[in-house]
Amino acid sequence: MNKFSKLILPIFLGVLLFTACDPTGEERPQGVYDTGVLILNEGAFGSNDGEVTHLDPSTGTLSSAVFEKANARPFAGLLEDLVLEEDRLYLVANTGKVEVVQPGDFKSIGAVDKGLDQPRSVATARGKLFISDYGPYDANYNTPSSYVAVVQGFDGGVVKKKISVSSKPEDLYAFGSYVFVAGSEGKKVEVLDANAELPFKTLEMPGQPVQFFELNGDLWVFCYDAQKVYFVSISKSGLSQKEIRTFPIAQAAGRIAQGDTDTFYVLTSSGWPDYRDGISVVSILSGTLVSDWKKGSGFYGIGYDSDRQQVYLANSKGFQGNGEVLVYQKSGAEAGKLTVGRGPSGFLFR
Amino acid sequence: MTFALWCVVVLPFASPQDTVALAEVAVHAAALDRFAAGQTLLTYDKSTLELYAVRSLGDLLQETSPIFVRQYGAGMLASPSFRGTSPGHTALFWNGVPINSISLGQSDLSILPVQATDRVEVQFGSAGALFGNEAIGGSVHLSTAPTKKEGLQGAFSQTIGSFGQNQTSLTAAYGNPTLRFQAKGYLQDQPNTFRYRDISRAGAPWERQTHAAFKQRGVLQDIWWQAAPHAQVKASFWWNEAQREIQPLIGSSTQDRQADESFRAVLDYRYQKKSSVWKLKGAWVADKLQFNAQENQTSQGLLGLDWELPSAGNWALRAGIRGTWMNAKLSTYTATEQRWEAYQSLGWQEGGRISVSLNLRQLAYPKDLVPFLPGLGMDWRLFESDQTSLHLKTAFGLGLKLPTLNDRYWEPGGNPNLRPEKSQNGEVGFQLKQTGNFSWSQRLTYYRMQVDDWIIWLPKGAIWSPENIREVHNQGLEYQGESSWTTGHLNWQANISYTYSSTRDLTQEGSQQLPYSPKHQGNAGLQVKRNDLALDLSGFYVGPRSIALGDSRILEGFALGNLGLTYSGTKWKSLQMPLRFQVLNVFNQSYQVLYLRAMPGRSYQLNLTLTL
Numbered sequence: 012m013n014k015f016s017k018l019i020l021p022i023f024l025g026v027l028l029f030t031a032c033d034p035t036g037e038e039r040p041q042g043v044y045d046t047g048v049l050i051l052n053e054g055a056f057g058s059n060d061g062e063v064t065h066l067d068p069s070t071g072t073l074s075s076a077v078f079e080k081a082n083a084r085p086f087a088g089l090l091e092d093l094v095l096e097e098d099r100l101y102l103v104a105n106t107g108k109v110e111v112v113q114p115g116d117f118k119s120i121g122a123v124d125k126g127l128d129q130p131r132s133v134a135t136a137r138g139k140l141f142i143s144d145y146g147p148y149d150a151n152y153n154t155p156s157s158y159v160a161v162v163q164g165f166d167g168g169v170v171k172k173k174i175s176v177s178s179k180p181e182d183l184y185a186f187g188s189y190v191f192v193a194g195s196e197g198k199k200v201e202v203l204d205a206n207a208e209l210p211f212k213t214l215e216m217p218g219q220p221v222q223f224f225e226l227n228g229d230l231w232v233f234c235y236d237a238q239k240v241y242f243v244s245i246s247k248s249g250l251s252q253k254e255i256r257t258f259p260i261a262q263a264a265g266r267i268a269q270g271d272t273d274t275f276y277v278l279t280s281s282g283w284p285d286y287r288d289g290i291s292v293v294s295i296l297s298g299t300l301v302s303d304w305k306k307g308s309g310f311y312g313i314g315y316d317s318d319r320q321q322v323y324l325a326n327s328k329g330f331q332g333n334g335e336v337l338v339y340q341k342s343g344a345e346a347g348k349l350t351v352g353r354g355p356s357g358f359l360f361r
Numbered sequence: 362m363t364f365a366l367w368c369v370v371v372l373p374f375a376s377p378q379d380t381v382a383l384a385e386v387a388v389h390a391a392a393l394d395r396f397a398a399g400q401t402l403l404t405y406d407k408s409t410l411e412l413y414a415v416r417s418l419g420d421l422l423q424e425t426s427p428i429f430v431r432q433y434g435a436g437m438l439a440s441p442s443f444r445g446t447s448p449g450h451t452a453l454f455w456n457g458v459p460i461n462s463i464s465l466g467q468s469d470l471s472i473l474p475v476q477a478t479d480r481v482e483v484q485f486g487s488a489g490a491l492f493g494n495e496a497i498g499g500s501v502h503l504s505t506a507p508t509k510k511e512g513l514q515g516a517f518s519q520t521i522g523s524f525g526q527n528q529t530s531l532t533a534a535y536g537n538p539t540l541r542f543q544a545k546g547y548l549q550d551q552p553n554t555f556r557y558r559d560i561s562r563a564g565a566p567w568e569r570q571t572h573a574a575f576k577q578r579g580v581l582q583d584i585w586w587q588a589a590p591h592a593q594v595k596a597s598f599w600w601n602e603a604q605r606e607i608q609p610l611i612g613s614s615t616q617d618r619q620a621d622e623s624f625r626a627v628l629d630y631r632y633q634k635k636s637s638v639w640k641l642k643g644a645w646v647a648d649k650l651q652f653n654a655q656e657n658q659t660s661q662g663l664l665g666l667d668w669e670l671p672s673a674g675n676w677a678l679r680a681g682i683r684g685t686w687m688n689a690k691l692s693t694y695t696a697t698e699q700r701w702e703a704y705q706s707l708g709w710q711e712g713g714r715i716s717v718s719l720n721l722r723q724l725a726y727p728k729d730l731v732p733f734l735p736g737l738g739m740d741w742r743l744f745e746s747d748q749t750s751l752h753l754k755t756a757f758g759l760g761l762k763l764p765t766l767n768d769r770y771w772e773p774g775g776n777p778n779l780r781p782e783k784s785q786n787g788e789v790g791f792q793l794k795q796t797g798n799f800s801w802s803q804r805l806t807y808y809r810m811q812v813d814d815w816i817i818w819l820p821k822g823a824i825w826s827p828e829n830i831r832e833v834h835n836q837g838l839e840y841q842g843e844s845s846w847t848t849g850h851l852n853w854q855a856n857i858s859y860t861y862s863s864t865r866d867l868t869q870e871g872s873q874q875l876p877y878s879p880k881h882q883g884n885a886g887l888q889v890k891r892n893d894l895a896l897d898l899s900g901f902y903v904g905p906r907s908i909a910l911g912d913s914r915i916l917e918g919f920a921l922g923n924l925g926l927t928y929s930g931t932k933w934k935s936l937q938m939p940l941r942f943q944v945l946n947v948f949n950q951s952y953q954v955l956y957l958r959a960m961p962g963r964s965y966q967l968n969l970t971l972t973l
């Protein structure tokens with residue numbers, strides 16, 4: 012083998028090994044963060060030290076503050092959501108910005124850092140970015156001016172329009188030319204026309220809707236009130252409510268993880284002053300319910316690694332410093348414990 | 362209004378006359394002077410305070426003492442941390458009256474202008490027996506004093522500076538052997554339109570601060586009256602108002618506003634008969650804090666009676682009682698509370714060679730009697746020659762902090778079952794002094810402190826609630842050195858200090874260093890004066906510090922330098938016109954005291970004072 016072959020062949024094999032196909036048909040090298048678990052660290056109020064921790068589950072290697080490492084600047088915000096769409100990763104800071112990075116290496120592509128108030132989540136539709144935002148607080152700390160902000164393109168930029176929605180919009184879900192908005196305080200799902208950038212339809216919900224998910228090809232939304240939780244399926248074609256599955260889980264905290272098939276892990280918290288956190292497990296189609304699958308305090312986020320069939324439970328540890336993640340097998344057996352950044356609140360499994 | 366009338370009436374009739382020194386006013390001399398043997402003390406006299414006249418108490422302490430001041434931006438909240446303790450572990454007094462907010466349990470040093478005080482004394486370590494509630498990490502004592510000169514005096518001072526700074530102050534005073542007045546007024550306008558690097562955005566572009574404006578005004582008045590040969594009365598009041606746009610964190614665009622208004626008044630009556638002294642103190646402190654639309658008001662009245670035997674042979678004795686009545690009307694709760702304290706101090710000294718202080722205090726509040734607080738200190742001159750002396754100083758004391766009204770009553774989340782935070786502090790040090798043409802003093806102190814039942818607010822779901830959760834062990838070294846000498850026509854003064862501070866949270870795995878507790882801190886200053894011209898250089902260093910428990914994020918240390926030039930040779934008849942020029946942050950360092958809180962780069966100040 013000549014010198015050239017010795018040099019080129021490993022590079023060629025390396026490119027083959029680390030190359031993945033993306034939906035656009037273009038190929039890009041697979042990055043460090045294209046696999047593994049991305050852990051959202053919300054950060055502490057007043058410090059705005061939100062960040063992302065990466066876990067390689069095969070080796071147990073943790074990398075902290077991956078945004079700052081990739082971009083040589085702090086994230087400088089409270090990290091609310093992490094959304095992977097259109098081969099871009101959106102880091103939503105509820106302190107007023109959305110950072111857009113390459114999913115593989117976290118290199119910055121762009122940002123929406125002007126014109127937002129308290130963004131909560133992001134969805135893409137019709138070549139645009141839709142950002143749910145609580146809007147500013149009024150004198151009584153209510154949010155009567157909530158909106159969904161529209162930005163042309165997927166790489167950030169200027170807010171071109173704000174579509175008024177009911178108070179405290181949370182999760183977004185895009186389908187075709189529609190954007191579904193979980194209007195948590197108004198107990199409604201609002202459907203926006205992504206082309207016209209206008210409200211199109213409103214669906215009343217039995218509780219506060221906070222998170223969309225797909226199950227067997229249908230769109231569902233998780234809702235809760237003080238006494239119960241509701242899983243509501245929505246017809247994507249008819250834009251109407253199909254069915255409601257109700258479970259007597261009191262004091263849901265608004266955070267869930269979708270397990271295998273129709274299994275969901277629901278965080279609960281009695282709140283102040285008793286303060287007892289827990290996890291209940293439901294199978295929404297079969298109707299089974301396991302209350303208090305886990306009990307404790309400080310529970311702040313939950314996720315499910317479907318590849319390894321493990322439950323990730325985030326503990327904020329009072330936001331005093333680093334947070335903690337406990338990993339459980341489906342059986343409930345503890346499989347590991349991780350020290351992560353401040354205020355771990357969610358997971359993105361790659 | 363009183364102040365304005367006083368200035369209008371008095372100033373036009375001020376006439377030049379020879380200065381006659383009056384006797385010291387002894388109405389409210391702090392116990393610090395007589396019953397704090399062995400403790401680490403720092404005293405700022407008028408000459409030092411003049412250098413910081415247009416700055417805040419927070420700036421003064423940060424740049425010249427071992428205290429770490431947590432500054433939330435330029436002109437924003439500045440709270441002290443003594444020996445690694447929290448801001449609430451510092452007792453703050455004005456003319457002997459505690460002025461920490463009774464709802465928050467701490468003070469904002471940025472709205473305490475240096476020009477409003479005539480003397481600042483700082484005491485380090487737990488001294489609950491001497492100063493009562495909140496003296497865990499240390500205490501700060503501000504005092505005002507009526508003029509020491511006879512006749513009328515007045516001063517007008519105007520400062521302009523970078524980022525739109527504009528400050529004006531006016532002082533008028535009158536003194537005769539039986540009656541003395543002092544009135545001060547000040548206005549500060551600091552738009553704070555400084556430039557900073559927005560490190561949250563790609564390329565860290567330069568931005569101009571647009572929401573950090575700071576305005577402050579205030580009036581003070583002191584009246585002292587020798588009512589009878591054995592009786593003196595001193596009355597002081599201080600009104601201060603500050604309006605602030607709260608500077609957002611870098612990368613954020615919050616638009617919060619805060620207004621603080623305080624009214625403080627104190628009346629001291631001193632009656633001396635033979636060798637014993639009776640002191641009666643009455644005080645009223647009212648604070649109003651408006652944060653956006655939320656308004657919080659608190660007030661406290663204080664009545665105290667002291668009996669003192671200042672000198673009975675080698676002994677000195679003091680005993681007293683104090684009652685405090687508190688009233689709070691906050692946005693989420695209202696509360697009233699009464700507290701009672703009884704205290705006793707005993708001093709013994711032998712020929713200036715050794716002095717010992719024993720202090721005792723018992724405090725009661727609605728919940729319970731809190732632990733009895735003793736304090737013991739000793740100052741022992743080990744060696745003395747014509748020019749050199751060596752002192753051993755040692756002190757031990759307990760301290761406590763009652764849960765604040767917010768801790769107990771805030772709705773929702775307040776915890777009425779909280780216990781007081783408690784501390785034990787011990788220190789030992791040596792002070793070596795040399796007098797003569799080249800005089801110097803050096804002091805090295807080792808301290809050790811334990812704080813138990815430290816209160817931390819923790820999330821209980823969406824509601825945060827305080828708990829007695831933390832146990833902290835602090836220890837460290839404090840070095841302070843100063844010297845003065847003359848070379849030809851030049852008079853030199855130099856000072857240097859260094860602090861090593863280890864503050865460990867024993868409730869955390871690996872007993873981690875507390876957040877925002879730099880292990881290393883130091884400052885140095887050099888002044889040289891020739892005739893009417895004086896140059897002062899100063900610098901301070903704050904070491905790396907974590908922003909949370911653990912070391913997930915460490916803020917870099919920073920060092921800043923300041924420069925000042927004063928010319929005091931301009932005079933016209935009896936009118937003196939000192940001119941001072943200052944450069945702050947000479948090397949234009951980009952730094953943050955707290956994470957993502959932008960601070961200004963190099964800035965300039967020009968001050969002209971007209972003194973009559």
